[in-house]
Amino acid sequence: xxKKEKVLEIIKRLDKxxxxxxxxxxxxxxxxxxxATILSAQTTDVNVNKVTENLFKKYKTAYDYANAxxxxxxxxxxxxxxxxxxxxxxxxxAKELIEKFNGEVPKTMEDLVSLPGVGRxxxxxxxxxxxxxxxxxxxDTHVKRLSKLLGLTENTDSDKIEQDLMKITPREYWGKLxxxxxxxxxxxxxxxxxxHKICPLNDICPSSGI
DNA sequence: AACTCGGGGCA
DNA sequence: TGCCCAGAGTT
Numbered sequence: 306x307x308k309k310e311k312v313l314e315i316i317k318r319l320d321k322x323x324x325x326x327x328x329x330x331x332x333x334x335x336x337x338x339x340x341a342t343i344l345s346a347q348t349t350d351v352n353v354n355k356v357t358e359n360l361f362k363k364y365k366t367a368y369d370y371a372n373a374x375x376x377x378x379x380x381x382x383x384x385x386x387x388x389x390x391x392x393x394x395x396x397x398x399a400k401e402l403i404e405k406f407n408g409e410v411p412k413t414m415e416d417l418v419s420l421p422g423v424g425r426x427x428x429x430x431x432x433x434x435x436x437x438x439x440x441x442x443x444x445d446t447h448v449k450r451l452s453k454l455l456g457l458t459e460n461t462d463s464d465k466i467e468q469d470l471m472k473i474t475p476r477e478y479w480g481k482l483x484x485x486x487x488x489x490x491x492x493x494x495x496x497x498x499x500x501h502k503i504c505p506l507n508d509i510c511p512s513s514g515i
Numbered sequence: 516a517a518c519t520c521g522g523g524g525c526a
Numbered sequence: 527t528g529c530c531c532a533g534a535g536t537t
Contacts, residue, residue, distance in 0.1 A: 330532075346533035352523065353532085386522045386531080394534085424534050445532045462516095463533090487532060497530085518537080526529090 308457055308473040311509065315455065316478055318505045319485040326484040328434045330354065335410040335435035336402075337361050340370075340395055342427045344385050356382055367408045370399035394422025414440045425467065433480030442470040443483035447490025454494065454512040 306314065320326070329350040332338035337357070344353045360381055364370050370378065379392040398420045402408055410431065411417055417428035429443035442448070444463045448470075452458040458469040474482055493500045499512075507513040 328532080342532075343534090344532095346531095347520090348522080348531055349524080350532060384522060387520050387533090388522075390520055390534085422534065426533065430532075443532080447532075484532095491532085516537105519535085520533105522531105524530090526527100 306509070311455070312457060312470075312474045312478075312482070314509065315457075315506060316474075316482055316485060319489055320481070322505060323485055323488045326481060326488060328430055328484065330430075330434075331357060332435070333361065334365075335431060336367060338435045339398075339410050339423070339427070339431050340364075342430045343391055343394055343398075343422050344382060346387065346391070346427075348386050352385060356384055367399040367402040370395055371403055391422065397421050398423070410435070412436050412438065425464065429480070429483060433483070437480075439476050439479040442467045442474070442479045443487075444470070445487060446496075448483060448486045450496060451486045451490050451494055454510065455506065456511045 328338070330338060330341040330345060331354045332341055341353055341357050344356065363381065364373070373396070375392060375396055378396055379388055382388045382392055385391060401420055402410065406416065412432065414425070414428050414432065417423050417431065418425060425441060426443050426445055429441045432438040432440045444467045449463060449466060452466055452470060457473065458466050460466050460469060470482065471479065493504050501507050501513050504510065504513065
């Protein structure tokens with residue numbers, strides 16, 4: 306089974322246990338998701354959803370974030386790690402949305418990654434979940450770890466891993482693959498305690514040991 | 516490529 | 527108490 310066939314098999318199997326997979330971050334609007342995804346860096350989606358439940362009631366548009374003081378925004382996301390950095394990103398990002406994009410969240414990779422605090426991972430999450438656009442593969446720590454464990458990639462650099470995954474995966478599955486691997490990484494193939502026995506990929510995983 | 520940012524949950 | 531967690535920017 307070559308890598309292209311393997312990816313399709315992985316998607317097929319994971320799709321069965323995670324049907325209609327999508328981001329675990331709660332959101333109503335593209336701006337909500339952009340903010341939530343920035344907040345999610347190096348923390349858990351549970352922590353993010355706890356904060357955004359109230360945050361999104363208070364800040365509904367880019368203008369709301371731009372007009373708020375940095376101190377107030379910091380206070381509203383204080384339970385998130387790196388909250389000072391993230392508050393700064395979100396506030397300046399909101400200004401750029403107003404100046405360059407009429408207050409709307411742009412729908413292209415180029416425009417999204419031009420925003421402060423937004424990298425390819427965040428952009429891919431937003432593009433796929435908010436707009437249904439397959440522009441790339443979202444590579445986070447889970448995808449990074451699993452793509453190597455599964456023998457799909459050998460690189461360690463996130464951008465190279467994304468390129469590798471894009472080459473061997475049909476474009477229509479890029480967004481789905483990202484989230485399937487993230488779910489597998491969170492719930493089954495955990496970094497510290499991989500659950501080989503209940504993993505649907507244990508017979509085709511080089512790292513399974515079963 | 517290594518380093519910095521660092522709150523909260525859980526063992 | 528100590529360790530980890532849906533990254534991105536800077537050096």
